[in-house]
Amino acid sequence: MKKTIYMDNAATSHPKPKSVVRAVAEAIDKGAGNPGRGFHRQGMAATRIIFQAREEIAQFLGLPHPERLVFTGGATQGLNLALKGLLRPGDRVAISRLEHNAVIRPLETLKKTATLVEYAPCLDNATPDPAKIPDVKMLVTTAASNVTGAVADIGALAEACRRKGPLLVVDAAQAAGSIPMPAAGGVSVFVAPGHKGLLGPQGVGLAWFAPGVEPDPLVEGGTGSASEEPLTPGFWPDRHEAGTMNTPGVAGLLAGVRYIAARGVESIREHETTLCAMLLEALGNHPRISLYPPHDAGRRASLVCFNIMGMDSAGVANILDQNQVAVRAGLHCSPEAHRRMGTFPGGAVRVSPGPFTTKKEIRLFISILFKAIAG
């Protein structure tokens, strides 16, 4: 059986570094206990894994006050915490035109309790315009679109929001670990999944809140602390980590971050940009393939969406799957981005190289795709 060319890293990264696999296995196999719940060796081992991960990952991402970084089940849970925990009836929130359903759907629910949702004035790439920050309580933006690949200027937005007042909530699902983000610590809320660019396992993510940004907890219960109190403690990170944590997942995430730190985000970015440039050039020269802006690989995340004239996107993905190429077709949980791109409701085929994708695999993918088009 041929080896699969995995080109769906925007959905979840694969393969993972061997160190990630080992870290997850060791956390399970060596009996990590319940973090913060017992002083025996296993409990302490788990507690130290969580502590070390929080410290190192916050430092890696440039987020001060590591205790304000909470581990979640993924970016979706972190975004729900930010939106449902911070917005109140009557609050106005502005979003970009590129948001994922992890933002859209919680906001649709909040609309029922009188939260007012609007689109922020945007730049040509549909990310919010730092020069036109609306008068709202919160501005939510993806750091990089999972459909168009457009990259938001988080530094400029953070600065503009500081001046104008709104909280800036950043969904870094397609950026964390893949695109250098020196301004991450200047935002109000930073959310990322563990299993994409950060190369950890699925089922773990993180949400960081700047000092003074105090969401209500999304989930309440045992924290291993202040057990005599009936209410959820007010201190971080316990306030937002009720219930037993995903210690193997966090251990794997830490290993992923250590891998990236050793290799360098800039190095990964350069590698993936090179691969995307190869894709854009080859696909852009085919008469039956439609590509969507931005066309400069250096201005987009590591993904390329395309359609083939006369072919359904899901059909293309199926043909590629039969040829051991993994891509994702459809709307990618981001219907508004596809409307903006002119590909709603049919969607598009998305190919997303990762840190372990090779140039040879890109060439092979192009060859298989062109053969499929030729029928």
Add this chain to the structure above:
Amino acid sequence: MDSPVVYAIFENTHSTLRAEKMLRQGGLTVRTAMKPSGIGAGCQMALSLPRVSASLAASLCRDAGMRTPRFFAKDKDGAWEEIPGDGE
């Protein structure tokens, strides 16, 4: 007679481990320990340290922007009592 060891109690495990790291970097001898029964406050985990180091530990915590822990030592009857952060 006073115990030569005091227990520093923080609000949670994150603060305890952060303090452990920071105090060791500051040259203090500390170790994590299960909080003795009889001390009701705070986290189940504690840091034990020589009583003479309590004042410096409190000072280092304050300098690091951490909330000062509560210190407990045994009184003359063997019961745990809270002592001031200056270790006296």
